[in-house]
Amino acid sequence: MLSSLSYAILALLATKPQSGYDIARQMRPPLGLLWQAKHGQIYPELARLVKLGLVEVERIDKQSGPPRRVHTITAAGRSELTRWIVKSPQARPANDEFVIKAYALRRVPLGAATSLLNDQIQTHEHRIAALEQLHQAFVSRNTKATAFDSPRFGEYAALRRAIGFEREHAAWCRWLLSELTATEKPGRKGVRQPAVGRSSAARRK
Amino acid sequence: MLSSLSYAILALLATKPQSGYDIARQMRPPLGLLWQAKHGQIYPELARLVKLGLVEVERIDKQSGPPRRVHTITAAGRSELTRWIVKSPQARPANDEFVIKAYALRRVPLGAATSLLNDQIQTHEHRIAALEQLHQAFVSRNTKATAFDSPRFGEYAALRRAIGFEREHAAWCRWLLSELTATEKPGRKGVRQPAVGRSSAARRK
DNA sequence: GATACCATGTAAGTCGTTACATGATTAT
DNA sequence: ATAATCATGTAACGACTTACATGGTATC
Numbered sequence: 063m064l065s066s067l068s069y070a071i072l073a074l075l076a077t078k079p080q081s082g083y084d085i086a087r088q089m090r091p092p093l094g095l096l097w098q099a100k101h102g103q104i105y106p107e108l109a110r111l112v113k114l115g116l117v118e119v120e121r122i123d124k125q126s127g128p129p130r131r132v133h134t135i136t137a138a139g140r141s142e143l144t145r146w147i148v149k150s151p152q153a154r155p156a157n158d159e160f161v162i163k164a165y166a167l168r169r170v171p172l173g174a175a176t177s178l179l180n181d182q183i184q185t186h187e188h189r190i191a192a193l194e195q196l197h198q199a200f201v202s203r204n205t206k207a208t209a210f211d212s213p214r215f216g217e218y219a220a221l222r223r224a225i226g227f228e229r230e231h232a233a234w235c236r237w238l239l240s241e242l243t244a245t246e247k248p249g250r251k252g253v254r255q256p257a258v259g260r261s262s263a264a265r266r267k
Numbered sequence: 268m269l270s271s272l273s274y275a276i277l278a279l280l281a282t283k284p285q286s287g288y289d290i291a292r293q294m295r296p297p298l299g300l301l302w303q304a305k306h307g308q309i310y311p312e313l314a315r316l317v318k319l320g321l322v323e324v325e326r327i328d329k330q331s332g333p334p335r336r337v338h339t340i341t342a343a344g345r346s347e348l349t350r351w352i353v354k355s356p357q358a359r360p361a362n363d364e365f366v367i368k369a370y371a372l373r374r375v376p377l378g379a380a381t382s383l384l385n386d387q388i389q390t391h392e393h394r395i396a397a398l399e400q401l402h403q404a405f406v407s408r409n410t411k412a413t414a415f416d417s418p419r420f421g422e423y424a425a426l427r428r429a430i431g432f433e434r435e436h437a438a439w440c441r442w443l444l445s446e447l448t449a450t451e452k453p454g455r456k457g458v459r460q461p462a463v464g465r466s467s468a469a470r471r472k
Numbered sequence: 473g474a475t476a477c478c479a480t481g482t483a484a485g486t487c488g489t490t491a492c493a494t495g496a497t498t499a500t
Numbered sequence: 501a502t503a504a505t506c507a508t509g510t511a512a513c514g515a516c517t518t519a520c521a522t523g524g525t526a527t528c
Contacts, residue, residue, distance in 0.1 A: 065515070066364050073371040083479050096370050097362050103516060105481055108378060109337040126524045128480045140374075147368045148379040153394075155436045157302050158359055159271050163352045165301050165421035166278040168344075174353040181355045191356075197463060210450040216370035219446075223366055223439050225463055230435040234428050241424075258402055258430055270487070288507050308488055310509055331496045333508045 064142075067107050068116075072143045075117060075135040079215065082108050082131060094188070095220040108133060116142055128142035160231075164238055172246055179239045186232040193225045269347070272312050273321075275302035277348045280340040282418065287336060297394070300425040306351060313338060321347055367438075369443055377382050377451055384422040384444045398430045 073096065074085055085108070086101040088094060111117040116139035122130045135143075160182065167175050200207060200218055207214040278289055278301065290313070291306040293299060316322040321344035323471060327335045340348075365387065372380050405423055412419040 066362065066367065069364075069514080070367045074430060075370055076374060081479075082481090086479095092358060096366060101480080102482080102518075105528065109481095118448055124479095127478075128523080130479070143371060144375045147371055147375050148383055149366045150383060150390075151368070153297060153365075154363055154392070156361065156363070156432070157271065158361070158428075159274075159356045160280050160358075161301060161425050162271065162275045163356065164428070166281055166348060166352055166372075166423045167424075168283060168420055170349045170352050178353055178355060185355075185358070194463075201338050210373060210446040215373055215446075219369045219443060220366050220456070222463060223363075223369070226435045227361070227523090230431045234431055235286065237427065238424060241415040241420075258399075258427060272487080276517090282510090286507075293505095305489065306508080307490075307510080315508095329496090332506075333495080335507070 064146075065107070066105065067097060067099055068111060069143060069146055070099075070102070071111065072116065072135055074140050075133055076140060076143060077216075079120075079132050079134040081133065085133075093192070095217070095224050111139070112259060115139075163200070167238070167242070172242065175242055176239070176246075179235055179242065183232060183235045183239070186228055186235065190225065190228045190232065193221065193228060196221055197225060269351075270312070272304055272308065272347060273303065273316060274351055275304075276309070276312060276316065277321065277340055277344050278421070280338055281345060281348060282421075284325075284339040285339050286338065290338075298397070300422070300429050316344070320344075372447070373425070377447065381444070381451075384440055384447065388437060388440045388444070391433055391440065395430065395433045395437065398426065398433060401426055402430060405425055 070089070071085055074080060074088060082101065082105050086099070086104050089097055089099045089104065108119075110118065112119050112133070116136055118134045118136055120132045120134070122132060154159045156180060163178065169180075170178075200214075200221065204214075206212055208218050209215060212218075276290055279285060279293060287306065287310050289305070291309050294302055294304045294309065296303045313324075317324050317338070321341055323339045323341055325339070327337060329335060351470045368383065372383075375383075405419075405426065408434065411417055411436070413423050414420060417423075
C-alpha cells in the first residue's frame with residue numbers, strides 16, 4: 063500500500079508533468095492546500111513511485127546546477143490514483159496542539175491566556191486574509207475555473223476547505239476569548255455567546 | 268523539548284491522577300477530543316515523563332493481572348505545562364486525505380464520486396450526532412461545567428471545537444456534492460451554492 | 473556582500489501505528 | 501464458549517522533520 067503523500071503527488075502529476083521542486087513548492091507549509099510536506103520527504107517518495115512504474119522521469123540537463131528532473135504520471139499511476147480515490151477513507155486523527163492549550167488554559171494566569179488567544183486570533187486572521195486573496199484571484203481571473211469540470215476545480219475545492227477551516231478555528235478562538243472575558247468581568251454577560259446551535263450549512267439555507 | 272503528546276498527558280494528569288490505561292481510553296480514536304494516541308505510544312511516553320521528574324507513579328498491586336500504575340503530575344510537571352501553554356504555537360500541518368480525493372475527484376466516474384461523497388457525509392453526520400449527544404449530556408448534567416472556571420471547561424472547549432470542525436467538514440462535502448450534481452444535470456442551477464461569503468462568526472453577530 | 477530562490481539529494485532522529493505478548497474479569 | 505474490557509508493556513516498521521551537503525542565478 064502507498065502513503066497518502068504518494069497519492070497527493072500522483073494527484074499533482076495528473077494535472078501536468080512536474081519536477082520534485084515544483085511539487086515541493088505546492089506542498090510547502092503553511093500554504094500547501096492539498097497536502098503539506100518538505101522536500102526531504104518528497105524526493106525519496108518520487109523515486110519510489112518511479113521504481114513502482116507509476117511515474118516516469120525525464121532528465122533535462124542544464125548548463126549549471128543539478129539537472130531538472132521532470133516527472134510524468136503513467137497510465138498505471140492514473141489507474142492506481144482513481145482506484146484509491148473511490149474507496150472510502152477512514153478519518154485521520156487531526157491532532158491539534160492548540161486544543162491541548164485550550165484544555166488546560168484555566169491553569170495559566172488570565173492575562174497570559176488572553177494574550178495567547180489574541181495572538182492566535184491574529185495569526186488566523188492573517189492566514190484567512192491570504193487565503194481570501196487567493197480566492198479572489200481565482201474567481202476574478204476566470205469564472206469557469208470554479209466549475210466542477212474545470213481542470214482547476216481541485217485547487218478551488220482545497221482552497222474553499224482551507225478557508226472554511228481557518229474561519230471555524232478563528233471562531234472557536236473568539237468563543238474561548240469571550241468565555242475567558244466573561245469570567246474576568248462577570249458583570250458583562252452580554253459578551254457570552256449562545257450554546258452550540260445549528261450548523262452554518264443549515265443556517266445558510 | 269517534549270512532544271505534544273507529553274503535554275496532552277500532563278494536561279490530563281493535571282485534572283487528576285490516572286493510570287496509563289485511563290489516559291489511553293481518553294485518547295482513543297475516534298472520540299479522543301483532546302489528542303489521539305494508542306497505548307503503544309502512551310506507555311513509553313509516560314515512562315519518559317517519570318524519568319524526567321514531571322510525573323510520579325504509584326504502583327498498586329492487585330490479586331490478578333499486572334499492577335495498576337497510577338500517575339500523578341509533580342510540581343515540576345505543572346510548571347512545565349503552564350510554561351508551554353503560554354508560548355504561542357506554530358500551526359500544525361493538518362493534512363487530510365480527503366482533500367486529495369476531492370482535488371482529483373473529477374478524474375473518477377460521476378457515480379463513484381457521488382457515492383463517495385454520500386458515504387463521507389453520512390460518516391460525518393454520525394460523528395456529529397455522537398458529539399452532540401456528548402454535548403447534550405454536558406449541558407444538561409451541570410450547567411456550570413461549561414463555565415471557564417469550571418474544572419471541566421477544558422473538555423467542553425475541546426468538544427465544541429470537534430463539533431465545529433465536523434460540521435465545517437460536512438458542509439464542505441455537501442458543497443462538493445452540489446457542484447458535482449450541477450455538472451451532472453446542468454439545468455438545475457438552483458442547487459449551486461453561492462461563493463464563499465462572510466464567516467459564520469461574522470454572521471452570528 | 474547578503475539574502476532569497478532554483479534544484480537535487482541523503483542521514484539522523486522523532487513521532488506514530490501495528491502487531492506481538494500476557495493474563496484476569498465480565499457480559500452475551 | 502466467545503467477545504469485550506481491564507491492564508501493562510515491547511518491537512518493528514513507516515511517516516515526517518531537521519539538518520547536512522552542493523552549487524548556480526538573481527535581487528537588494
